[in-house]
Amino acid sequence: MRVIVCGGDGFCGWPTALHLSVRGHDVAIVDSLARRQWDVELGTQSLLPIASLEERLQRWEELTGRQVRVHVGDLTDAEWLAGVLRAERPEGIVHFAEQRSAPYSMIDRQHAVFTQVNNVVGTLNLLYGIKEIVPTAHLVKLGTMGEYGTPNIDIEEGYIEIHHKGRSDVLPYPKQPGSMYHLSKVHDSHNIHFCCRTWGLAATDLNQGVVYGVQTAETAMDPLLWNRFDTDDVFGTALNRFVAEAATGHDLTVYGAGGQTRGWIQIRDTVRCIELALLHPARPGEFRVFNQFTEQFSVLELAQRVAAVAPSLGLTVRIAHLPNPRVEREAHYYNAAHTALVGLGLEPHRLDDHLLRELLTLAVQHQDRIVPAKLLPRVSWR
Amino acid sequence: MRVIVCGGDGFCGWPTALHLSVRGHDVAIVDSLARRQWDVELGTQSLLPIASLEERLQRWEELTGRQVRVHVGDLTDAEWLAGVLRAERPEGIVHFAEQRSAPYSMIDRQHAVFTQVNNVVGTLNLLYGIKEIVPTAHLVKLGTMGEYGTPNIDIEEGYIEIHHKGRSDVLPYPKQPGSMYHLSKVHDSHNIHFCCRTWGLAATDLNQGVVYGVQTAETAMDPLLWNRFDTDDVFGTALNRFVAEAATGHDLTVYGAGGQTRGWIQIRDTVRCIELALLHPARPGEFRVFNQFTEQFSVLELAQRVAAVAPSLGLTVRIAHLPNPRVEREAHYYNAAHTALVGLGLEPHRLDDHLLRELLTLAVQHQDRIVPAKLLPRVSWR
Numbered sequence: 001m002r003v004i005v006c007g008g009d010g011f012c013g014w015p016t017a018l019h020l021s022v023r024g025h026d027v028a029i030v031d032s033l034a035r036r037q038w039d040v041e042l043g044t045q046s047l048l049p050i051a052s053l054e055e056r057l058q059r060w061e062e063l064t065g066r067q068v069r070v071h072v073g074d075l076t077d078a079e080w081l082a083g084v085l086r087a088e089r090p091e092g093i094v095h096f097a098e099q100r101s102a103p104y105s106m107i108d109r110q111h112a113v114f115t116q117v118n119n120v121v122g123t124l125n126l127l128y129g130i131k132e133i134v135p136t137a138h139l140v141k142l143g144t145m146g147e148y149g150t151p152n153i154d155i156e157e158g159y160i161e162i163h164h165k166g167r168s169d170v171l172p173y174p175k176q177p178g179s180m181y182h183l184s185k186v187h188d189s190h191n192i193h194f195c196c197r198t199w200g201l202a203a204t205d206l207n208q209g210v211v212y213g214v215q216t217a218e219t220a221m222d223p224l225l226w227n228r229f230d231t232d233d234v235f236g237t238a239l240n241r242f243v244a245e246a247a248t249g250h251d252l253t254v255y256g257a258g259g260q261t262r263g264w265i266q267i268r269d270t271v272r273c274i275e276l277a278l279l280h281p282a283r284p285g286e287f288r289v290f291n292q293f294t295e296q297f298s299v300l301e302l303a304q305r306v307a308a309v310a311p312s313l314g315l316t317v318r319i320a321h322l323p324n325p326r327v328e329r330e331a332h333y334y335n336a337a338h339t340a341l342v343g344l345g346l347e348p349h350r351l352d353d354h355l356l357r358e359l360l361t362l363a364v365q366h367q368d369r370i371v372p373a374k375l376l377p378r379v380s381w382r
Numbered sequence: 383m384r385v386i387v388c389g390g391d392g393f394c395g396w397p398t399a400l401h402l403s404v405r406g407h408d409v410a411i412v413d414s415l416a417r418r419q420w421d422v423e424l425g426t427q428s429l430l431p432i433a434s435l436e437e438r439l440q441r442w443e444e445l446t447g448r449q450v451r452v453h454v455g456d457l458t459d460a461e462w463l464a465g466v467l468r469a470e471r472p473e474g475i476v477h478f479a480e481q482r483s484a485p486y487s488m489i490d491r492q493h494a495v496f497t498q499v500n501n502v503v504g505t506l507n508l509l510y511g512i513k514e515i516v517p518t519a520h521l522v523k524l525g526t527m528g529e530y531g532t533p534n535i536d537i538e539e540g541y542i543e544i545h546h547k548g549r550s551d552v553l554p555y556p557k558q559p560g561s562m563y564h565l566s567k568v569h570d571s572h573n574i575h576f577c578c579r580t581w582g583l584a585a586t587d588l589n590q591g592v593v594y595g596v597q598t599a600e601t602a603m604d605p606l607l608w609n610r611f612d613t614d615d616v617f618g619t620a621l622n623r624f625v626a627e628a629a630t631g632h633d634l635t636v637y638g639a640g641g642q643t644r645g646w647i648q649i650r651d652t653v654r655c656i657e658l659a660l661l662h663p664a665r666p667g668e669f670r671v672f673n674q675f676t677e678q679f680s681v682l683e684l685a686q687r688v689a690a691v692a693p694s695l696g697l698t699v700r701i702a703h704l705p706n707p708r709v710e711r712e713a714h715y716y717n718a719a720h721t722a723l724v725g726l727g728l729e730p731h732r733l734d735d736h737l738l739r740e741l742l743t744l745a746v747q748h749q750d751r752i753v754p755a756k757l758l759p760r761v762s763w764r
Contacts, residue, residue: 078491109460109510113503120502120569121495128491152551153544162535162544162556167715169534171556174544175572176579183576187502187569190557194565198709198763327580333549381580 001278004088006030006075006126007096008068009053011228012142012211012270016094018218018225019271020278021066028069028088029053030081031097035228038104038235044374046228047244047366048214059224075122078129085133092278093130095141097122098184102146102326103234103379105181112180119184120191127195138281139192139203140274145263145293145336147186147207149176150329155336158205158289173289178328179381189289196287203286204277208270209263209293212239213355214362216268227267229362232374238299239264240359242306244370246317247363252307253376256324258300261334263293266349276344291338294348309356313364325377383660386470388412388457388508389478390450391435393610394524394593394652398476400600400607401653402660403448410451410470411435412463413479417610420486420617426756428610429626429748430596441606457504460511467515474660475512477523479504480566484528484708485616485761487563494562501566502573509577520663521585522656523574526567527645527675527718529589531558532711537718540587540671555671560710561763571671578669585668586659590652591645591675594621595737596744598650609649611744614756620681621646622741624688626752628699629745634689635758638706640682643716645675648731658726673720676730691738695746707759 003020007013008029021027033053039045051059057068069088073080075097098119099105105115123141130137148155151174160173172193175186195201219227230236231244242252265273273292282288297305303319310317324330342348349355363370385402389395390411403409415435421427433441439450451470455462457479480501481487487497505523512519530537533556542555554575557568577583601609612618613626624634647655655674664670679687685701692699706712724730731737745752 078495109507112510113460113506116502116506116569116573117499120498124495124498125491128494151553153546153549153553160544160546160556162542164535164542167535171533171535172558174542174553174556176554177572177576180573180576183569183572186572187498187565190559190565190568191498191562194559194562 001092002026002088002090003092003094003278004028004030004090005094005096007098009033010035010096011230012267013096015216015219015227015267016271016274017068018060019216020275021068022064022218023275028071030071030084032074033072042232042234044232044371045369047231047363047369048226048229050226050228051224055224059222063221075125076118078125081125082129082133085129089134090137093137093139094274095123095126095139099181101235102179102181105179106379106381115181116184116187120187123188124191127192127201130201131195131199135201138278139201140277141188141192141203141205143189143205143207144182144185145207145209145291146182147175147177147189148173149178150332150334151176152333157291157337157340193287196285200285202282202284203288204282205287205289206273206277206292207289209265210237211265211267211270212237213267214359216271231370233377234379239302241375242303243359243363245375246306246310246315247360248367248370248372250372250375251318251320252303254300254303254319254321255326255377256321257330258303258321259298259331260328261296261298261332263291263336263338264295264297264351265293268349269294269346273341273346276341276346280344290340291336292341293338295350296334296336305351306356309353310360313357313360315360322377325380327381383474384408384470384472385474385476385660386410386412386472387476387478389480391415392417392478393612394649395478397598397601397609397649398653398656399450400442401598402657403450404446404600405657410453412453412466414456415454424614424616426614426753427751429613429745429751430608430611432608432610433606437606441604445603457507458500460507463507464511464515467511471516472519475508475519475521476656477505477508477521481563483617484561484563487561488761488763497563498566498569502569505570506573509574509583512583513577513581517583520660521583522659523570523585523587525571525587525589526564527589527591527673528564529557529559529568529571530555531560532714532716533558534715539673539719539722575669578667582667584664584666585670586664587669587671588655588659588674589671591647592619593647593649593652594619595649596741598653613752615759616761621684623757624685625741625745627757628688628692628697629742630749630752630754632754632757633700633702634685636682636685636701636703637708637759638703639712640685640703641680641713642710643678643680643714645673645718645720646677646679646733647675650731651676651728655723655728658723658728662726672722673718674723675720677732678716678718687733688738691735692742695739695742697742704759707762709763
């Protein structure tokens with residue numbers, strides 16, 4: 001299948017591009033390289049050193065004989081994007097190309113406006129480009145489980161059947177996102193749904209849980225293919241931060257009580273979910289929503305898992321409860337459906353001690369690249 | 383009460399500013415005057431000639447002795463907006479300052495992106511400005527009934543209690559907006575709700591129905607105070623278009639079967655709803671939603687009402703069913719709650735033959751200002 005991976009230089013996009021390439025798809029990466037600039041802005045860096053996109057793709061071709069084309073540019077530039085779509089004529093369009101950090105979006109007004117405009121306009125340009133140039137292409141868009149918030153009822157996959165005053169309908173699941181970033185994904189979902197209804201586009205919205213882990217079979221092949229491993233307070237997700245903290249002798253920084261429960265997924269499963277969605281496309285006019293995660297954990301449970309495994313590497317760690325920089329419920333009901341991708345064949349990798357030891361080992365090996373001051377939360381929701 | 387009316391030069395904002403001023407509030411208008419430029423862009427004009435904002439306010443002061451201050455500028459300019467908030471320190475902020483035409487937003491990609499960025503960024507800037515400068519101010523934001531779409535269950539006022547798998551919660555009412563414009567209002571609603579939850583802001587979202595009519599007691603006082611009367615395909619709503627068509631001997635242009643049912647409200651009631659919301663503010667942290675309309679009509683019913691009254695002015699009209707330029711259901715269930723504003727004291731003006739004759743008379747008097755080619759739909763949803 002001819003596929004473009006928008007955001008193909010990022011933490012999810014890069015391993016996805018390689019996974020699709022090795023599985024025989026004809027892949028092009030579309031990326032503005034903005035994520036690397038945000039590291040510069042924030043004074044942080046990936047715990048694993050990452051090669052330039054050019055070096056990455058050259059090494060990939062040397063190792064596998066497979067070419068991955070590259071288009072460097074920004075989805076907010078509609079004319080340029082139209083040129084890419086005309087050149088590539090993709091059958092599948094994977095769209096990771098958004099600012100994806102909740103804390104980054106909450107730094108200040110400028111970062112909030114940037115995140116929403118960047119994400120919403122990029123996606124609008126892509127929708128118009130699909131409509132005009134490749135109307136039968138299947139859009140696989142990354143959403144987030146955070147769109148739903150923490151309602152007191154079960155979370156379903158995108159829609160819910162509501163019975164009300166003697167009538168019923170299946171309607172979009174209500175959204176209660178928890179940051180300016182999560183809001184941008186809610187806006188995208190409504191925009192894409194409209195374009196499916198109105199123009200007959202085919203789209204799959206993957207409401208992904210929090211992603212953890214680093215390497216996939218492909219990225220682990222060579223240091224020049226290594227994936228990024230974010231452990232800072234702005235782009236690092238909880239488990240990756242805990243691992244970095246354990247490796248460097250810092251307390252594990254649980255925000256508040258730690259009862260915040262979310263869906264989680266390994267990066268190894270992310271890449272497989274994307275291919276499953278591509279191989280089983282949405283129908284024309286369909287806005288299909290899958291919840292893309294494999295297990296539910298509270299933040300405190302994850303810290304406890306890391307603390308339990310760390311001694312086997314000679315590390316002793318403590319769990320610290322910090323004042324929560326976010327505004328969120330720290331104890332709540334949470335039960336979210338996630339059967340659609342399993343129905344398409346996903347066999348989940350569960351979080352196990354082996355993976356935790358692998359992550360801790362990487363963090364110990366590269367601990368000189370961790371910036372201790374950037375482990376503690378610097379961005380407040382208030 | 384110290385009030386700023388953002389968008390106070392527009393069709394709803396201007397009569398609202400005067401209504402609040404005459405009722406004793408201390409009013410300032412904040413407007414970019416963009417609406418006048420869109421007339422230039424589209425080659426159309428208000429059926430009633432409207433004076434400049436400066437002339438309007440000078441005449442208002444001459445007639446009533448009341449001053450209304452003006453700040454000309456754009457809400458997307460955050461620094462300027464912050465200066466306005468610091469100067470005015472409003473207790474109430476009425477926010478009409480958005481691009482409000484569905485067809486305008488559907489002209490092409492540029493107009494879609496403009497509408498969403500303009501509306502979302504302006505509102506985000508206002509939210510940050512309130513948070514930082516006037517955190518106890520009450521935001522009264524204009525939404526639209528079009529946010530809900532046409533679900534097969536009753537529409538409630540912003541929230542719905544959902545019973546699901548043995549549990550229940552009150553959640554935001556699901557949204558199925560029907561244009562890039564309506565989507566922008568859905569995005570706003572989610573953004574404002576978040577800021578109420580997270581920062582403790584107080585906001586009322588008025589999901590207004592389609593507004594018809596022209597004058598209020600205040601705008602009718604003098605030709606220099608006249609309100610705009612849009613009858614073109616892009617900014618004219620159905621009833622106003624029908625009136626202009628009847629006055630100029632054109633068929634009434636019903637889109638499709640005409641069974642599209644919506645909530646409707648007279649401009650005379652709009653201004654009263656705004657004051658009611660201001661006098662009974664939301665609590666800190668509350669995102670309150672009122673459905674602001676007084677009656678439900680199908681588009682065909684409205685055309686029939688106009689056709690029935692027109693002969694009393696010597697006009698004979700026919701109803702024409704045009705191919706629908708929009709993508710929407712032309713026959714559907716529709717029953718929307720609208721009791722909250724009545725509970726605060728609203729006594730609705732119903733659509734009656736007297737008002738229809740008043741509108742037809744205005745349209746006949748000013749028929750030389752109607753551009754016939756701009757009565758037929760030029761913008762397609764497809």
